[in-house]
Amino acid sequence: MSQPLRHRLRRARPGDDGGALLIIAIIVITVVALVTGFVLTQGDGSLRATVALRDVARASYAADGAAQVAINDLRTGYNTGSGEPDPWHYTNEIGTGCFGYDGSGATTTPKDTLVLDGLVPKQAGDTQSVMSAAVTCTPEDATGAQGSAVPISNGNKPGNAILTLGTSSAESGFTFKTNGSGGAFRVRGGVWSNSNIVRDNNGTLESTQYIRAHTGCSPAAAMNAPVVNCSASTVADPNYQSDLDIAGTGIPALQTPPASCPNNGTVTLSPGYYDDVTKLNALTNTNTACTIFMDPGSYYFDFHNNSADPLYDSDIASNVGDVWTIGSRKTLVAGTRDNSDSTVPGRCVSPIEDVNANGVQLIFGGDSRMNIVASGQETAVEICGSYHANRPPIAIYGQKTGTATATTLSVATNTALTTSGSNPTVNVPSGTVTPATVTTAVVKDPDNNVATWTRDATGPGSVQTGTITMSGYGPTSTIPKGSVLTGAKLVVRHKEGSSTAGNASDIVFSPAGSSASQTVPVPVRTALNTDTVDLSTVGGWGAIQAYVHDNGFTGATAAYRMRLPQSQNAQLDSIQLELTYYVPALRGQTTAAIPGNTVATPGGAPVIQASGNSTTLYIQGTTYAPLSKIDLSLNNIDESVFRFGVIARSLVVFETGSFSYPGAVIELPDNSPGFGFETTIVQLRVYLCAGVASGCTAGNGELALTARVKIFDEGGTPSNAREISVLSWSHPR
Numbered sequence: 160m161s162q163p164l165r166h167r168l169r170r171a172r173p174g175d176d177g178g179a180l181l182i183i184a185i186i187v188i189t190v191v192a193l194v195t196g197f198v199l200t201q202g203d204g205s206l207r208a209t210v211a212l213r214d215v216a217r218a219s220y221a222a223d224g225a226a227q228v229a230i231n232d233l234r235t236g237y238n239t240g241s242g243e244p245d246p247w248h249y250t251n252e253i254g255t256g257c258f259g260y261d262g263s264g265a266t267t268t269p270k271d272t273l274v275l276d277g278l279v280p281k282q283a284g285d286t287q288s289v290m291s292a293a294v295t296c297t298p299e300d301a302t303g304a305q306g307s308a309v310p311i312s313n314g315n316k317p318g319n320a321i322l323t324l325g326t327s328s329a330e331s332g333f334t335f336k337t338n339g340s341g342g343a344f345r346v347r348g349g350v351w352s353n354s355n356i357v358r359d360n361n362g363t364l365e366s367t368q369y370i371r372a373h374t375g376c377s378p379a380a381a382m383n384a385p386v387v388n389c390s391a392s393t394v395a396d397p398n399y400q401s402d403l404d405i406a407g408t409g410i411p412a413l414q415t416p417p418a419s420c421p422n423n424g425t426v427t428l429s430p431g432y433y434d435d436v437t438k439l440n441a442l443t444n445t446n447t448a449c450t451i452f453m454d455p456g457s458y459y460f461d462f463h464n465n466s467a468d469p470l471y472d473s474d475i476a477s478n479v480g481d482v483w484t485i486g487s488r489k490t491l492v493a494g495t496r497d498n499s500d501s502t503v504p505g506r507c508v509s510p511i512e513d514v515n516a517n518g519v520q521l522i523f524g525g526d527s528r529m530n531i532v533a534s535g536q537e538t539a540v541e542i543c544g545s546y547h548a549n550r551p552p553i554a555i556y557g558q559k560t561g562t563a564t565a566t567t568l569s570v571a572t573n574t575a576l577t578t579s580g581s582n583p584t585v586n587v588p589s590g591t592v593t594p595a596t597v598t599t600a601v602v603k604d605p606d607n608n609v610a611t612w613t614r615d616a617t618g619p620g621s622v623q624t625g626t627i628t629m630s631g632y633g634p635t636s637t638i639p640k641g642s643v644l645t646g647a648k649l650v651v652r653h654k655e656g657s658s659t660a661g662n663a664s665d666i667v668f669s670p671a672g673s674s675a676s677q678t679v680p681v682p683v684r685t686a687l688n689t690d691t692v693d694l695s696t697v698g699g700w701g702a703i704q705a706y707v708h709d710n711g712f713t714g715a716t717a718a719y720r721m722r723l724p725q726s727q728n729a730q731l732d733s734i735q736l737e738l739t740y741y742v743p744a745l746r747g748q749t750t751a752a753i754p755g756n757t758v759a760t761p762g763g764a765p766v767i768q769a770s771g772n773s774t775t776l777y778i779q780g781t782t783y784a785p786l787s788k789i790d791l792s793l794n795n796i797d798e799s800v801f802r803f804g805v806i807a808r809s810l811v812v813f814e815t816g817s818f819s820y821p822g823a824v825i826e827l828p829d830n831s832p833g834f835g836f837e838t839t840i841v842q843l844r845v846y847l848c849a850g851v852a853s854g855c856t857a858g859n860g861e862l863a864l865t866a867r868v869k870i871f872d873e874g875g876t877p878s879n880a881r882e883i884s885v886l887s888w889s890h891p892r
Contacts, residue, residue, distance in 0.1 A: 238259055432459045555780075587625030603733060
């Protein structure tokens, strides 16, 4: 078996390479195939890359073109022809859009998307489809009309545009009224009520942030905001301090306004304390055309013209109630004047537009209140607060705390109200006086020191009169101007020379520096006796009160007049003065300050009220009246009425039939670095819709470009020459 095997092996020829050639051929064929395939693949990839690159360029050109169209519309003023004025330019005004607004109906619909149908059309024989675009425009907060020339942060503005703190069922927290079937009450910022929100007519409540009420919204469908919560929690009172509290100066000095306001003239009020509304109404509620300027500073209004007021005094004020009325044909401008503007608003420097704004703060205490009313003839009021970096610019302040407390200076506990200074002046026609020198100590206190006048038998037989005139009676602290003197008594220890009524003594009393005086009879006493004489029951008391109110009290004189027949004597041991008075004090808008105070009572009178078909009111600052109500009827206004938020117990606002302002009635400025209203910044986003001939939207398109664009209007007045700057331009990968 081994031989055949060996024979077969020997038959195989060594050196035969036929199999190797086959292998090489196979390898060559494989390599050629691979190279050919690779080359073919690369060629196809280049073709696809060329096609893709052409698509990218087409999309890029389309996106750039769409953005350029939008920017040009912002520059020249896009007008949809359905309600905008002509010319019209976008300035980030509430109720308008970057590309116009629909103002043809009762509501205003902003146009913030520019639709460019068939932006890149399909050409004949073109392999590419039609391409449309949609450009959305979003304004940046605190720019343009909603911008501020001053830095604004959470530290110097309220947390809400509207905050009502009342919780009583006797009144609604916030009530809005619109005259018309589809009117809108617009608010820039949040709305929060610790009770309810009620629509009392038609229309909707619109907020740029949220609408929250604790006890319901009526109707809920009328509330329009990104967040609506009609069963929200309550918000605490921010407890702002008044400028008087912050300064720690207490109540300012009493001011007396000018007696009248000349027709077509002006008058100026100074900061301070005002307690008589009849004097203010003599300026502001007469049928004369007059402008009243209020210089910068703190004004405290606490009127005493309500007979229910413990401080009411008919000799100082009349019982006309405590309402300060700004009537027809009057213009009131409070704050630093802007002499470059002669119209309202704009006549005082606003804290929203100038960090150097030095304005006013009108503080209302007790049941004092303001009513702005005009019918047929225009009344305009503009009140500007002061800018602060760390607290809101409060222009209207409702005093929360404080009551008036009577002060009684009694001889039993206070010996300051006695004679002082130089010795009393003694003047007798005849006889002797003992001691020969009557000093203050003799007649100061009831004691054994007695001044005696003994008349001898000489002279006429009739009764003669001698006097001891005492000065001083100054309190430890001067009683200031504005104080209300409610009581005064003279305590006299004396003896007459005869029991005959004709021999009775009397006292002539007069405040120091005053021409007003009282002659006070003293009962006849034949032995030393103490009598208390009530000055408030004696003629001339009203003049004494009025003098102390207008000038304060530093002391007084008391002239004791003795009447003696011959050979008789009279004695004076002492005359002392008792006073009861109220010094000026901050009084809260509470019933504790004034019983039955309607300002402090839910459902009662508002602290600020505006009504009438020709009334305009602008508050350039924050209104803070947490214990009272505000009630406004708005008509011919051109700007926001409350420009830094409102905090009140209750708020009622009615937009009348002539109301046409499309922006926010009440606004809270956005936080701002201080660009000012000349600069509007918008964000543009371009969405492309390939193959869509019409109806491209951000929802069905693909984001192809974003841009940030700054619009600058010199002086804040838009024109076709407005400056456009592209701050960023980006194609997403």
